[in-house]
Amino acid sequence: MTVNKITAKQMARKIIDKESLFLLDVRNSSNYDDWKIEGHHFHYLNVPYFDLLDGVEEILPKLPRDQDIVVVCAKEGSSIMVAEMLVEAGLTHVFSFEGGMKAWSEHLEPVKIGDLSDGGELIQFVRMGKGCLSYMVISQGEAAIIDPTRMTDVYIDYANESGVTIKHVLDTHLHADHISGGRQIAEKTGAAYWLPPKDAEEVTYDYYQLEEGQPITVGTSAIDMHALYTPGHTIGSTSFIVDEKFLMTGDILFIDSIGRSDLAGKAEDWVADLRQSLYSRYRALSDDLLVLPAHFMIIDELNEDGSVSERLGTLFRHNHGLNIHDEQQFRALVTDNLPPQPNAYQEIRLTNMGKQQPDADEQREMEIGPNRCAVRS
Amino acid sequence: MQAVQVLDAKGLACPMPIVKTKKAMKELASGEVLEVHTTDQGAKADLSAWAKSGGHELMKVEEENGVLKFWLKKA
Incomplete structure (x- = not known):
């Protein structure tokens, strides 16, 4: 299965255009608290990927149905995994953030x-x-x-x-x-x-x-x-x-x-x-x-x-x-x-x-x- | 602090070190120790946060020539 992606360049554009977006950040909480992707109209949920290995059912009620969801991690390995799980659970409009925070830091x-x-x-x-x-x-x-x-x-x-x-x-x-x-x-x-x-x-x-x-x-x-x-x-x-x-x-x-x-x-x-x-x-x-x-x-x-x-x-x-x-x-x-x-x-x-x-x-x-x-x- | 098993997760990128650690921990009895080797620098913070959330005890962390070694005691 291939997961849809959003690139750092597209993300930058969304911030400049003040778009609304839901970010599911799956890094550990201390990294998330230290530093995340900031947008004027971004909504956030931080759940570390290692708490989602058995399934994403628990977080489904917290995710929007009418808004794009971008899954973010450090280098993208985990965000692809979590995004795939979300798609399998029936969610559409799910994207993995290409290259993770590493790419974001360098864009x-x-x-x-x-x-x-x-x-x-x-x-x-x-x-x-x-x-x-x-x-x-x-x-x-x-x-x-x-x-x-x-x-x-x-x-x-x-x-x-x-x-x-x-x-x-x-x-x-x-x-x-x-x-x-x-x-x-x-x-x-x-x-x-x-x-x-x-x-x-x-x-x-x-x-x-x-x-x-x-x-x-x-x-x-x-x-x-x-x-x-x-x-x-x-x-x-x-x-x-x-x-x-x-x-x-x-x-x-x-x-x-x-x-x-x-x-x-x-x-x-x-x-x-x-x-x-x-x-x-x-x-x-x-x-x-x-x-x-x-x-x-x-x-x-x-x-x-x-x-x-x-x-x-x-x-x-x-x-x-x-x-x-x-x-x-x-x-x-x-x-x-x-x-x-x-x-x-x-x-x-x-x-x-x-x-x-x-x-x-x-x-x-x-x-x-x-x-x-x-x-x- | 004798490990009953050594998990070689060297060369694997996130999330695999934790996916494999979790699987290996399942096979252990409570109180037994798993030794994990990984080259993923991000694993340092992630493994300790994961251990904490599962109630496991991270007994020791060592770094040697770019290889991170963890000793985890199962809850």
Whole structure:
């Protein structure tokens, strides 16, 4: 028997389109509680597959008859088994989620953010399952990629299909929540890999030093893309202004939250830097810049088209993290009651420094789980 | 903690390690111990959650060269 499937791409579309769906998640409860597929109108039932080996009769009354049911597990083995049992029990509209949470963690959905003044465009790659955002600036046959994930083929294929050459790859900072694909893309394409030197003191490879004011040229008409030093999440954290229209904030400023400063182990030391970056450096920029962060935390941060962006002026009005006038209160927000740290964040940092070389499966395991780069209040 | 049976589930993907463990446990008498070998990393959390829900005791877990070993005492 073959079971109908839903792919990660179809799932991403359903989330963006705010469709209603019933998810039967058959992973063990601790994994489910830690991390699941989030949708605006999703309903959930979590029953581990090992409690269903003798049959699905017990859960049948809890399943809808008039709604699509998607069975989800870690890698799909169990969701196929459970979906088959449900079909045998007479249910229709049952699907197995292809590739499981492993595929969900790795899916990237490209969304166009806007046009550039010379006819180029800016694309955001939304990693729905993990909340990571990366970017491709395309102009006059050339491309720059910012904060790429380790799914490097997605960017390289996208550039090939668009008929552009990848010239630059940049990381806004040394990431602690996901493994950067930056070096690998640079190696595969001959592009230059840029990293803020203050985050790169321990790296084992060669890179181009990304310093404040550094212009990066994409295309013949030199899309103005310059670096702005905004420490706080890490000591090297750097933002980019592209075409005087877009502000890439890395992990310093998000739509509904701000960056945390403890992942490199220095929350206390870097609070003042974080405040300075957010309350002075960003404050001095144009309200009309469109903020493009490196992460989102909750799906409410998605726009209608699935993109994640907001005008800087709007964030200064509505983002709570930008509106704490008392310095002590701000310090408390970013040093007390921090959320749990991302899975394997130390190993991920070492990997991004080039000090560890985990294989593909190990990299996948290290990245399992939700993104936790922000503090919200 | 002498196991009366060793179940080799190496190389099998989820859900097979637990399907086989469940089957093997059925043949055991209460208090007897089953030793399970698997290479499925996901089995670590799943086997302990499964044992708990069935009242079995997960006595020991070891990892050696990528092989996970479990000792389960039947309820």
